[in-house]
Amino acid sequence: METTARAVPGTEGAGSDADPLLFDVFARHCPSRSTLEHVTGRWGALTLGALHEGSLRFNQLRRRVDGVSEKMLSQTLHALERDGLVHREAQPTNPPRVDYTLTPLGREVAERLLSLIGCVEDRMDEVLRARERYDEARGAR
Amino acid sequence: METTARAVPGTEGAGSDADPLLFDVFARHCPSRSTLEHVTGRWGALTLGALHEGSLRFNQLRRRVDGVSEKMLSQTLHALERDGLVHREAQPTNPPRVDYTLTPLGREVAERLLSLIGCVEDRMDEVLRARERYDEARGAR
DNA sequence: CAGCATCCAGCTTGATACTG
DNA sequence: CAGTATCAAGCTGGATGCTG
Numbered sequence: 643m644e645t646t647a648r649a650v651p652g653t654e655g656a657g658s659d660a661d662p663l664l665f666d667v668f669a670r671h672c673p674s675r676s677t678l679e680h681v682t683g684r685w686g687a688l689t690l691g692a693l694h695e696g697s698l699r700f701n702q703l704r705r706r707v708d709g710v711s712e713k714m715l716s717q718t719l720h721a722l723e724r725d726g727l728v729h730r731e732a733q734p735t736n737p738p739r740v741d742y743t744l745t746p747l748g749r750e751v752a753e754r755l756l757s758l759i760g761c762v763e764d765r766m767d768e769v770l771r772a773r774e775r776y777d778e779a780r781g782a783r
Numbered sequence: 784m785e786t787t788a789r790a791v792p793g794t795e796g797a798g799s800d801a802d803p804l805l806f807d808v809f810a811r812h813c814p815s816r817s818t819l820e821h822v823t824g825r826w827g828a829l830t831l832g833a834l835h836e837g838s839l840r841f842n843q844l845r846r847r848v849d850g851v852s853e854k855m856l857s858q859t860l861h862a863l864e865r866d867g868l869v870h871r872e873a874q875p876t877n878p879p880r881v882d883y884t885l886t887p888l889g890r891e892v893a894e895r896l897l898s899l900i901g902c903v904e905d906r907m908d909e910v911l912r913a914r915e916r917y918d919e920a921r922g923a924r
Numbered sequence: 925c926a927g928c929a930t931c932c933a934g935c936t937t938g939a940t941a942c943t944g
Numbered sequence: 945c946a947g948t949a950t951c952a953a954g955c956t957g958g959a960t961g962c963t964g
Contacts, residue, residue, distance in 0.1 A: 682823035726913025772867025
């Protein structure tokens with residue numbers, strides 16, 4: 643609905659940027675594209691979703707996001723931390739303990755993400771039926 | 784590994800299968816996971832976003848979603864069509880003309896997606912600053 | 925125009941092993 | 945526990961060529 647354009651950034655550094663596009667993710671080299679991919683990527687989305695329920699430690703997260711390898715989780719967390727969506731808090735104890743939490747920005751993003759995830763899950767029966775129809779119509783051929 | 788093994792493992796403990804989780808995307812083999820990936824995938828998200836502005840033809844879509852190859856677009860559209868998010872209408876004219884449109888379900892999903900995309904774009908300056916901070920703190924090391 | 929088939933480079937991912 | 949390093953395999957996606 644209020645898909646109104648974003649607030650005009652205005653002071654966007656040097657040079658005038660006459661780009662009247664509503665969303666420029668559509669443009670190939672827009673930085674928002676990479677962020678969007680971190681957010682919506684297979685593990686990014688699930689990680690943000692898991693973190694939305696509360697702060698979690700590395701291995702808790704690993705168990706929560708079923709199927710993620712430790713390498714992928716580590717990588718995902720770095721990307722999200724770099725984008726300012728996740729905050730990493732390491733305690734210098736022994737054994738080490740590190741908590742991952744959403745930043746305010748991360749929480750906003752996660753909320754929208756969860757709305758999307760929820761929508762998809764709510765309608766899965768519809769999706770499943772559509773798949774059956776589709777497969778039937780082609781498998782027959 | 785375990786090819787088959789059919790019966791419900793039941794390792795989950797208490798919950799009966801009749802108790803649907805709120806969000807089971809977190810589970811590895813949940814069908815919603817694949818749909819979510821079609822929706823949030825690099826090209827799926829942009830395709831749904833483009834289609835939200837109105838019905839488009841194959842090559843229009845290709846131009847709109849900057850960087851997508853025809854193979855990927857074709858593949859993406861098939862997945863979205865199979866999931867019941869996109870409707871494909873082919874007109875038997877010459878030259879052929881095919882219109883892609885969002886289904887009602889697709890529109891719902893697209894709206895949430897656009898809310899997410901909009902959120903990310905609105906806050907890109909924040910993301911960019913976070914990246915700078917992060918890189919500075921590590922590049923130094 | 926709309927799209928499928930094939931080839932293949934290379935990025936992504938998962939195992940495995942090791943560190944603090 | 946919380947990661948990093950390395951390597952092989954496989955899937956992703958681009959280029960090209962062809963059909964209806």
